[in-house]
Amino acid sequence: MSARPVNQALAQEFGLSGEEYAKVLAIMGRTPTLTELGVFSVMWSEHCSYKSSRVWLKQLPTKAPWVIHGPGENAGVVDIGDGLAAIFKMESHNHPSFIEPYQGAATGVGGILRDVFTMGARPIANLNALRFGRPENPHTKRIVDGVVRGIGGYGNCVGVPTVGGEIDFHSAYDGNPLVNAMTVGIAPTDRIFLSAAAGVGNPVVYVGSKTGRDGIHGATMASAEFGANSEEKRPTVQVGDPFTEKLLIEACLELMATDAIVAIQDMGAAGLTSSSVEMAGKGGVGIELDLDAVPQRETGMTAYEMMLSESQERMLIVLRPDRAEQARAIFAKWELDFAVIGRITDTGRIVVRHQGTVEADIALAPLADEAPLYTRPTAETAKQPILNAARLDNRHGLADALLMLVGCPDLCSRAWVWDQYDSTIGGQTVKRPGAADAAVVRIEGLDRALALTTDCTPRYCAADAEAGGAQAVAEAWRNLTAVGARPLAITDNMNFGNPEKPEVMGQFAAAIRGMSQACRVLDFPVVSGNVSLYNETEGRPILPTPAIGGLGVLEEAARAVGLALGPWLDLVLIGETKGWLGQSLWLREIAGKEEGAPPPVDLAAERRNGDFVRGQIEAGRVRACHDVSDGGLLVAVAEMAMAGGTGARLSAGPRDVPGHAFWFGEDQGRYVLAVTDSAATIAAAEAAGVPAIRLGYSGGEDLTLPDGGTISVKALRDAHERFFPAWMDAPSG
Amino acid sequence: MKAVVTVMLKSGVLDPQGKAIGHALANLGFAGVGEVRAGKVIEIELAETDPERARGEAEEMARKLLANTVIESFRVSVAE
């Protein structure tokens, strides 16, 4: 490697501040080598060290009797009964997906899968939470196309069904789309694999794909040694290889059925560096690596390059020495590279050798303990006024407004998207995308099923991050409840702008506060998550987007309810309606304004209403259920009608709420139930202290509105299904 | 004229397809197979009759649409 002197200037290029570099010098007691500087810079990066977010993340509730492993492991682990655990996490791949949408999204899926199967779980479901710029923005179409193909391309090939997710459009994401991928896996509770290394002398084994110069620290791009490469600038984009990932899943699970593994960890961000440092650090041991043994795809790679490469589809394993040959045979069968590249020591140091030279020798404890931790300044975002619904201009009748809403980009059918995702593979998908508020996936061979959802309403978070944070958690809980599941835990993906801006850090802190309150009241702890900061272009941050991935359990998959409306049922609204139009989609799409305070979440009412609904579902009294969210009550009913191909006749709402506010307001904590006997449901609700009113009944081919308007279900579907195919498949650039 | 645009992954970028093809050729008993790279070729009939202008046009097409220059490089040849 060409001699670039290691000094403060280089450290800064690598992303370390002057103060951070001074700490490095103090820890090392000498000038670090290039490789050592690389190790510090990636371990102390925002991505690996959570230096701006850690103080806030600590506030999140993470415990419950059913939580087996909370944050701190590769993924969260919860007990789901029958001796099984669900292992799940969500992770962002925002920046790569902007640069190269297909590969960025694909490798995002690959990365989160590895976080889950590295703990011993067979992945059984994928979900994704996506935010894109305005459809009118000329780049958006290309990004949507690439991201959707990439998610499908990877997930379909590895054979994990993609069963759910969400998509929003907003100009704030024009230059910075969000791609958050979630994976859920299943393992026996007594066969969960952790990453803490142990056993002095135990071999450290590298398996999977070979290492190339993929995604090495952007800073090196500018350094001299690549000058010879002429105009072919080295891309930071990694290409995913889902075929190799599939082999890696099967090989790892086969090895995990033996007792060969002491510790295992995927090589994610900062590859070999973070995996080896974290495994040894967590285990309180030392580690020695011999880079000559690392399987390499390219020639002449330096120690620095190998330690920082982010080549995909690789894992690091500490093995029992007497099982190394057995492990080698398994990986040979799956035609994957397998190499002993080091061993565990008792030195508490990481020592990296390459071609006879010690390229790095760092004490692990200070690398972890003295990692920077910032309590960055925060500033509150001014609260917006509560809108008075009665004063809002209401030019459109219910029917016109409904047709516009069900057809708008944020509410229209996503079938074009999920048709590109294999949702049935595995043969266990009880509720596919679009069939219910949460996806429901049965556990092979059992009656038990998991309910899964992702949720966040960024426009609420932008107006009031605390209310928005609470709302995101509450909506996830509500969606799980609406299929009849018992919500267990969440994973989160905190997508925000530049944390050095007090307003952004203020949003972050407020969102955490709101989430924490909701998690506490709903008994819905955070067991894993991810933070993605610096989501900005040209100084303009994205909307604060704390995406929530929720997981719940159903003892009996057969009891899961969907949202498809059948004929001749009573429709009952659960929860209170004040007609909250601030930050509603009606306000944005129909009145053309984005303003006002977002709907508040009454967490006690949320819990009461949800527990009541779940009880009714468990008792078999509910034929269909749908939560009321974006677009409000009338959109919820229309969605049930479209899903079931059945119309409904709705009666007038209460007199004290204006019609448009009643039918399009986004008050929280509400559900629409389709039942055979509304009187019984309403009586039970009253007994439980839960507001309930009859909305009307189902049947026929039309939706008849309380103001006399009528729309056929077919017309609704046409409006609902038009946007995506017309936008994406229209022959244009 | 006919322009032929060949699009390959840049060197250094992982080529999973090429890798798998190389494996398969070895399994079929072909010896002495080194690196295998897989790419795309696009043949375009052009109304343009001047070779240099045709090449220029095809290069622009490659930059704008046919190649993803973040990870791919291309070469153009013209014939007839």
Add this chain to the structure above:
Amino acid sequence: MKAVVTVMLKSGVLDPQGKAIGHALANLGFAGVGEVRAGKVIEIELAETDPERARGEAEEMARKLLANTVIESFRVSVAE
């Protein structure tokens, strides 16, 4: 030696990808674009140093694996 195997769909086989590219090029404002066909190219490093034998080897690879002659035709070139 390096063998380059180019695989194209036979002329009787519909090529929706080529058609889609043609459409997209027209939409980007390229005029005078006629038929567009999309195919694959596979570059193979061979230990073989004799051009004729290398070509023969690559042709066999194409027949056995790289092309499906029900729908595709191929051509081989060798270099270096």
Add this chain to the structure above:
Amino acid sequence: MNAAIVLFPGINRERDMAIALEQSSGHKPRMLWHTETDLSGIDLVVLPGGFSYGDYLRCGAMAAQSPVMGAVRDFVARGGYVLGVCNGFQILTEAGILPGALLRNAALRFLSRDCHLRVERADTVYASRYRRGEVFRAPMAHGDGNYFADDATLDRLEGEKLIAFRYATPAGEITEAANHNGSARNIAGIYSPNLRVLGLMPHPEDLIDPLMGGTDGKPLFDGLCSALAA
């Protein structure tokens, strides 16, 4: 009945298939690694769905060259029963065991949705539990299911009544709109001349349980398993 499911690297619907076969036959099928060549004692070989070798190069191309496929070819020659679903169908055409080829879907996108299949003949071990002309539903999940063969081959398939299923409307009409992937003559599946090899693109094995939305695919396995059990 002794059924074997072949595992190629990258295959991923083998579990779905095993569940369907076990449910209809009462026996767990054997799992056969792609390097095995001994098929003695086996009554039915299944090539399941997935992405063998990542679907790189062409779907099924590399799997078709596996050692096990030589054995499957002999097995077919001896009159053995072979079911190839999705990637399995692609492998059968790539191996030349069934005619034609599967091209990219006409719309150039992966398609995962339910389709309707019309049963073209019911006098086979695979379709005996359906009626001729009956329509059943099955999930499809593929990017390359666009069946292609030259006109002479298509005419022969029609003449010899070797078309197993066609994409249809729920009412059984053979329309362009029902033909999601653009297949020649709406062909979703074909038989070998002795009617013992069936290749089809959709996944009846993923619709055998009311909980997953229906049991339309179950008669195929019930018919097959009871015929081969005899």
